Amino acid sequence: MSADTTQYTTTARLIHWTMAILVIGMIPVGFLMVQKGLDRSFQNFLFISHKNIGVLLLILIFVRLFNRWRSPPALHPVPMAPLQKLAAHMTHVGLYGLLLMMPLAGYIRVRAGGFPIESLDALGIPALVPRSEALAEAAKMVHFYGSYAIAALIVMHIGAACFHGLFLKDGVFSRMWPPVGKKV
Numbered sequence: 001m002s003a004d005t006t007q008y009t010t011t012a013r014l015i016h017w018t019m020a021i022l023v024i025g026m027i028p029v030g031f032l033m034v035q036k037g038l039d040r041s042f043q044n045f046l047f048i049s050h051k052n053i054g055v056l057l058l059i060l061i062f063v064r065l066f067n068r069w070r071s072p073p074a075l076h077p078v079p080m081a082p083l084q085k086l087a088a089h090m091t092h093v094g095l096y097g098l099l100l101m102m103p104l105a106g107y108i109r110v111r112a113g114g115f116p117i118e119s120l121d122a123l124g125i126p127a128l129v130p131r132s133e134a135l136a137e138a139a140k141m142v143h144f145y146g147s148y149a150i151a152a153l154i155v156m157h158i159g160a161a162c163f164h165g166l167f168l169k170d171g172v173f174s175r176m177w178p179p180v181g182k183k184v
Ligand code: HEM
Pocket: 023, 026, 027, 028, 029, 030, 031, 034, 050, 051, 052, 053, 054, 055, 057, 058, 099, 102, 103, 104, 105, 106, 107, 109, 110, 117, 140, 143, 144, 145, 147, 150
């Protein structure tokens, strides 16, 4: 196995770390912006940022999936126990699913509820879902429960990454860090 096949490309690393920063920011902002008693203009700022960054994340997850299809993920630098492999695989599948589901549910919640998404409105992109209170309410529930699920998976993912990077030192962490690698 050549050393190169165990490393992620710079493109994959940049997408990974950009999304990581944005998603990790989206969760506290999402919880904060729905709190009662916030200053109105601060709350508006949080809502507008959350919606627009969420749409950017929706685009980025498709870019990421396309890039993953075009250049398959790096091979593991060391053999892993089957259970560990399964846990890593399930976490990653769950994260991809939620990274797709969360922005989609957010989008549907807002558009079906008849609310603006400022960046898309500025570009003249119309709502792609019909106005429906029932649909908006269902999407809101999905978004709400999904936020706990994605937070839990992110904690597991960071925990596993730290375990590899700090204790096992088996090269798994350095496949993705730093954000710029030797492979394009
Ligand atoms: C990965 C992307 C996203 C993450 C991690 C995320 C996370 C969250 C979290 C943690 C909350 C607070 C829990 C709740 O009340 O539901 C929230 C609320 C909310 N999010 Fe997101 N969000 C994402 C994408 C989006 C997008 C793309 C939109 C819309 C374009 C959106 C719109 C909303 C709205 C309107 C709320 C307020 C709750 C409600 O009334 O529905 N989110 N989000």
